[in-house]
Amino acid sequence: MINYTIIIPHKNTPKYLQRCLDSIPERDDIQIIIVDDNSDYIDTINFPGLNKKNTEVYFTKEGKGAGYARNIGLSCAKGKWLLFADADDYFNKGFLDIIDKYLNSDNDVIYFSASSIDNKTGKIANRNKDIVKVINNFNKEKYKTVENLIFKNWTPWSKMFKHNFIKHKNLFFEEVKVGNDALFVLESGINAKKIAVDKFPIYCVTYSITSLTFSITNETFFDERFNAKIRINNYLDDKGKDRYKIPLGDDIVISINYGFKKFFNTIKKAKINNNKIILSTIQSLIKRFLKILNFKN
Template sequence: MSQNFPKNLSIIIPHYNTPHLLHKLIDSIPQSPDIQIIVVDDNSDCHLDILADLQGKYCAQVEFYVNGTGRKGAGACRNVGLQHADGKWILFADADDFFLPEMYENICPYFDTNYDEVFFTPTSIYLDTGETANRHLKLKNCIDEFLEKPTRENILRLKISTCSPCSRLIRHELIRQHNIQFREIQYSNDIMFTAQTGYYSRKITASRDTIYCMTRSHGSLTTHTDWDVFLMRLHEEINVCDFLLRHFSKKDLKRMQYACSIRLAEAVRRHYGLKKYLFIIKVYIQHGVPMIARGQINLISLKNYIQGLCTNETDSDYFVNNK
């Protein structure tokens, strides 16, 4: 059933301990009565004076909420934001990123279309130098492949394999109709959300217009390498694979690049040891997940893919404060 929304766009931002970067993000969003900006603070415990000043400065433009669910993380914060969202379309942004000047002009033409998702080519930079980084390359490459050849494989990769919910317009009605939520866990809390929106979305498009910039810092710790964190990520990926296998074939799973080879190669790179390698293989076999994804026999491509994973493992560095 079609729903009426008072605004065209809701932008949902989880925040934790980086009000100086949040300030830059809010400033990058145009002031418009048609845009609802929602910031959900995850109970920040430092720079509280700066955060309070920010709340005072933007009290008329931004809705500030606190994550009172008792479950920390960007996933829980985004779910709180969705409860308050009243826009026809949803954009997610991370507090350490920002929008580009032409963002609103580039997304406006899609407000009255019947797409479920609209993907925009992102970019990324190092905060300390302004040099181009590599955080955006996976989504950019998927968009390029889709626009050049919209095959089933390229459609599935774009909709489901890109993982991050940022730099895409999502129809709010799609989220509500299927009760799609983020997982309220510390790591990989967005991959089930994007898998479900990807599955339920029926009509998508993509644009080479760039509306969103992801950020990194040289020398910052962008990934957790300990086994316990790896295990949490592995189990969540298995949950996603279980969901996908209920709706897609193993062949499609290979097309979406969900396979044992990715996590296994990552584990080898981190020197976890033979016992853990065998454990990873066993888990994937038990759940019927393919061992090798399509196109990953190419060792150079596999190496580049793993390096991308290992530099973008935490959800937009949400739990890293020294970025």
């Protein structure tokens, strides 16, 4: 019987993917699914996972992004529980002992804490700060902390989802390049009848300046990221959770790099979609100004 399916989308980071796989002990009840999202180069002989027990590797050519890759993983999943990992992250030692405690629980979603490191230096990073905060502050008797857990914690990693629950709710990832995971995680949290929270950091989320999360390489990617935020904010509006909407000030400021027309169109789109932008734009400008001053000093 397969108790856990771990789904890992991959693109162009085989070294880190191998590290991720090495962090998962071999057990007969674990199914690992790797879905390559049309990497620029594939070593079909030495590709990580090809010779690992209970590991399935799928090579896609569509290049539709991590959401598409995760959906392929979902279609092949056999486990009682679903876990997700990014190829450049990894699981922390002892994580199986922790998740085994919940193997027969009646929860739909289980939220865990996470650690973080800088991929380049190996030093402690802060990509985990938001998740640590909502996990540590969680109190099932206080509704606000439950809301914060769901609406401030949108990434699929460091969580465990009951497979039958995901099937029953017919939940899938958006097949877009950026922000494909947020609505899947939000819908899971909103629809879960029972959840659990564990403060153990089962997962290490890494920081890399070149990752999609932190880099804007061109106007096309800017548009994809901005549109993802608009979609998420519209969803939160529909749910009456507008206080959790993503501030768009940074996007307004960055848009001027692509000309005044882009700048004004970005403002227009934000306002048409009911986003307040004045305060967050001022805050973004101040932050950038202070950064310039510190650099000069």
